[in-house]
Amino acid sequence: MVRSNFDKDLEKLNQDILKMGSIVEETIYKAVTSLVEQDVELAEEVIKNDDQLDYYEIKIDKKCIKLIALQQPVARDLRQIGMITKIATDLERMGDLAYNIASITKELSAEEFIKSLIDIPRMAEINQQMVRGALESFVNLDAEQAREVGRKDDQVDELDDQIIRELLTYMIEDPKTIKQGNKLMFVSRYLERIGDHVTNICEKVVYIVTAERVTF
Amino acid sequence: MANEQIKLMIEDLDFYYGDFQVLEGVSLKILVNKVTALIGPSGCGKSTFLRTLNRMNDLIEGTKVDGKVLLDGQDIYDKGVDVVGLRKKIGMVFQEPNPFPKSIYENVAYGPRAHGIKDKDELDHIVEDSLKKAALWDEINDRLDQSAMGISGGQQQRLCIARALAVNPDILLMDEPTSALDPIATAKIEDLIENLKEDYTIVIVTHSMQQAARISDYTSFFLMGEMIEYGLTDKLFEKPEYKKTEDYITGRFG
Structure with a gap:
């Protein structure tokens, strides 16, 4: 097998995405737990750790640019490297959304x-399940799993609708709840956006594997 | 591809050096005013294939061809085909620039003269026109009477292209035309190929996959005497259909 250095670099990139993804998964958990348990310390931790994700995004981007410049990848290699930079951006955005929840x-x-x-x-x-599934499908180059995870986003969207409807009834009944209700609506919308970013990742995995552009 | 005009149609082509079979059942379409690149590892038969397209292999003893190569519908291997006339229609440029040890002017005028053009004005016109098409005129029009051996390698290669164009061919075959050139001379030849395809049909053998990706419309991948995959260059480099192609273009061959 030739190009073993290139294969090693690609494997390292995969590892970086996995590491970044597991940080994001943990961050979502911590952000929402801090909200539910009104744990300010945990929220501060989420806010402080956001730099780490920004750092990962830049690091992954740099590696991809370097591989493209030096190795002239084609076919699946190219699709993979091209999509990894975008997946890193999606993950970084998910981190930002968790950060917003921690601020609330x-x-x-x-x-x-x-x-x-x-x-x-x-x-x-x-x-969190979706993030885990999306990363698994990415590592295993499993387009079918990616499609399955992408379809799960409907559940998140439904919950978002439901939460907003419910909060509205509280707010109509008692205007004093508007300030908090509004903030909780934002939390719900942030989580809905996180689901959309996971869906983006799933679309990219399908493209890496099949070269087919899909939208979920 | 359906509405493209076919210039060369190769049907089930076999080729032998003595008992040794080099090409096996190659079928391929070469489309008018397109650049078709032939890629593949050393010894895969791509250069041999290129040379079957204007019967250059006839010059090697003990070779044998089966199958058809149809130029505008006419088989070039039919008995009675005028091979000199065929090579006038299908010009060739080689790996190493190989100008004649004559003046720049004489290099370009040689072909038309051999085909019977004697009129000085007409020859002047052909030389100027060919050198312009080869993007060389502006650089050397003040020293046409100097030896072609005195210009740079990149200029020599463009001179060889001008020489091929001077007999007004339909098709240009190029066998690794930039492998002996530096990146700047290579870029000039690549630009030139892009311009030439307006008037000519081009088939190019290249060892540089990046070059194939940059300049060709269609790419054909050869392996061990067989044509494995043929298709739009964009598609072949983004999503090749066969694993053998993917292994080769991603460098995982072997």
Whole structure:
């Protein structure tokens, strides 16, 4: 087998994406847990760790650019490297959204919740499963799994609709809940956006494997 | 591909050096005013294939051809085909620039003269026109009477292209035309190929896959005497259909 150095570099890139992805998965969990448990310390940790994801994105980008410049990849190699830079961007954005949720944790830490938070942690859990599945499909070059994970996003969208409807009824009944209700709506929307970014990753995995452009 | 005009149609071509079979059942279409690149590892038969297209292999003793090569529908291997006339229609440029040890002017005028043109004005016109088409005129029009051996390698190669163009061919065959040139001279030849395809049909053998990707419209991948894959260059380099092609172009061959 020739090009073993190139293959090693590609493998390292895959590892970087996996590492970055597992940080994102953990960050989503911590951000939502900090909100539900009104744990400001945990929220601060999420906020502080955001730099780490920015660093990973730049590091992965640099490696991809270097490989393209020096190795002139084609076919699947090219598709993979081209998509890895975009996957890194999606992951970084997901980190930003978790950061936003952690900021809301800090704003709401001294207030009593207008309702108990049930659907928001559920959404976060589906998000985490999706992140894990998307990364697995990426590593195993499994287009079928990527499609399956992409379709899961519908569940997240439905929960988002449901949460917003529910919060609206609270807000109509009692205008004093508007300030908090509005913030929780943002949390729901941030989680919905995270799902969209996972879907983007799944689309890219399908492209890497089949060279086919799909949208979920 | 359906509405493209076919210049050369190769059907089930076999080729032998003595008992040794070099090409096996190659079928391929070469389209008008397109650049078709032939790629593949050393010894895969791509240069031999190129040379079957204007019967250059006839010059080697003990070779044998089966199958058809149809130029505008006419088999070039039919009995009674005028091989000199054929090579006038299908010009060739080689790996190493090989100008004649004559003046620049005489190099270009040689072909038309051999085909019977004697009129000085007409020859002047052909020389100027060919050198312009080969993007060489501006660089050397003040020293046409100097020896062709005194110009740079890149200029010599463009002179050889001008020499091939001087007999007004339909097709240009190029056998690794830039492998002996530096990157700047290579870029000039590549630009030239892009311009020439407006008027000519070009088939190029290249060892540089990046070159094939840069300049060709269609690419054909050869391996051990067989044509493995043929298709639009864009597609072949983004999503090759066969694993053998993918292994070769991604450098995982062997």
